[in-house]
Amino acid sequence: MFEATLTGLGYLLEPQYWYAFWAAMFLSIIVSVVPGVSSILVMAITLPFIILNVSDPAIGIVMLAAIAGTNNTLDSIPAVLLGLPSSATQVTFLEGHQLARQGKAAHTLGAIFSVSAIGGVFGALILAVSIPVIRPFVLSFSFGEIAVIALFGLAMVSILSRGAMLKGLTAACVGLLLASVRIEPFNGAERFIFGWYDLVEGLPIIAVIVGVFALPEIIDLSIRGRAVSSGRSSDISTAEVWRGALYGLKEWKVTLRQSAFGVVLGAIPGVGSSVVDWLRYALKI
Numbered sequence: 001m002f003e004a005t006l007t008g009l010g011y012l013l014e015p016q017y018w019y020a021f022w023a024a025m026f027l028s029i030i031v032s033v034v035p036g037v038s039s040i041l042v043m044a045i046t047l048p049f050i051i052l053n054v055s056d057p058a059i060g061i062v063m064l065a066a067i068a069g070t071n072n073t074l075d076s077i078p079a080v081l082l083g084l085p086s087s088a089t090q091v092t093f094l095e096g097h098q099l100a101r102q103g104k105a106a107h108t109l110g111a112i113f114s115v116s117a118i119g120g121v122f123g124a125l126i127l128a129v130s131i132p133v134i135r136p137f138v139l140s141f142s143f144g145e146i147a148v149i150a151l152f153g154l155a156m157v158s159i160l161s162r163g164a165m166l167k168g169l170t171a172a173c174v175g176l177l178l179a180s181v182r183i184e185p186f187n188g189a190e191r192f193i194f195g196w197y198d199l200v201e202g203l204p205i206i207a208v209i210v211g212v213f214a215l216p217e218i219i220d221l222s223i224r225g226r227a228v229s230s231g232r233s234s235d236i237s238t239a240e241v242w243r244g245a246l247y248g249l250k251e252w253k254v255t256l257r258q259s260a261f262g263v264v265l266g267a268i269p270g271v272g273s274s275v276v277d278w279l280r281y282a283l284k285i
Contacts, residue, residue: 020059024066032074042067073116076251080108091277106237111251118252119259126263134267141268149268153275178203 025044031042043064054060076092079085080100085093092112099108154172161168181192182202191201248255258280265276 016056017059017062020054020063024063025070028067028070029074032071032077034078042071069120071112076112077109080112081105081230091281094281106240107247110246111248112239112244113241113256114245114248115255118249118255119262122256123259123263123266126260127267130263130267138267153278156279178208220260250271 027046028042029244030142046063046067050060050063054063076089076096079089079093080096083097096108099105153178157168157172158165161171177192179202181199183190183200190276261280262276265279
């Protein structure tokens, strides 16, 4: 483990490593602010280029990691400013967009950027140290354990729906029905595709999320006939972004606690960043 870590750190001394890193960062910055464009989509588009043009697999992995990390942070911009979340920014949308309506968009984005930077570095350090410990548990996970995690996620609806239990359970049932649209991979049975074979692999998650969250927001903005927030306080000023970043740095204890929680759950197969975000939001960890 120690020798592998030293080998990985040795790439920091190679110029091509940094060329690849900054190229991936630049590409991700450009596309991240486009609503509905996820890191998975960007990586899928760039993967053939990386395979054919990057000879060192380690540098190719670094490029994909840079794209994913940058995109997962910057896609908070359309979620906060426009109310157009991605699959990874649904919780950010719930709170951040409301602050943007109050004219605190720049402050909110600054805080998001700073805590994302701290959490990413701290989480990577924890993961590097804990890999030898958690590796046997991760490899032991099978279909049964993943099914239990899915049922646990459904049980979390009761916590998230406090005060509106009927609406929460209805939304969960609708989500289960939407998730069942596809051709069953084990026996080939068609489930709710109604002869439309574009849905053989299920509904596109990004398009569904953008539609569910964005269409009501677009209709609301059109009816009101004004921007998300009004007044001078809604200006995205650099100074206000820095003040938000400083606020995020002051909350470093919360950031470290959330990062540790994300590393523990994120290492479990089948648990993505969206699930972790909702659990943290529900449990108020």
